[in-house]
Amino acid sequence: MNNEIISTLTEQTKNVVAPVQDLNRLVVDNAEKLVALQIASIQSHYALGFSNLKALLEVHDAEALQAYIGTQTEFAKSVSERLAGDAKAAAELGSDFTEEVKKLGAESVKAVTEKAA
Numbered sequence: 001m002n003n004e005i006i007s008t009l010t011e012q013t014k015n016v017v018a019p020v021q022d023l024n025r026l027v028v029d030n031a032e033k034l035v036a037l038q039i040a041s042i043q044s045h046y047a048l049g050f051s052n053l054k055a056l057l058e059v060h061d062a063e064a065l066q067a068y069i070g071t072q073t074e075f076a077k078s079v080s081e082r083l084a085g086d087a088k089a090a091a092e093l094g095s096d097f098t099e100e101v102k103k104l105g106a107e108s109v110k111a112v113t114e115k116a117a
Helices: 002-057 062-116
Strands: none
Touching: 002 062
16 A cells, blocks of 8 residues: 555656757757857857957058058958847847747646656
8 A cells, every 4th residue: 555655656657857948958958058149159250359459450551551541341241240149149049948848848738747647
């Protein structure tokens, strides 16, 4: 009798905890991907910025200054393209996460419904 109660309680606990564990795994995986995306973005932006600063250090006359100023349009374009790419990647990550959460929710509801029937 006690073994049946313990077995039933254990099974019910697994049924409740498993979806929460799946969701927690998804959250941790998504956070890891987001942090990796942010680190890559930071590395790219500081590389662009320092490259631009180093080019500025090479300006010693009016001609070099004019050449440097001429590169700033391309620099701004590179930065804006990178920002747009980062935003798109973050949005895709968020969309993927939302879809996975919906999928987990649907699976949980299905499992509960099947057990109730």
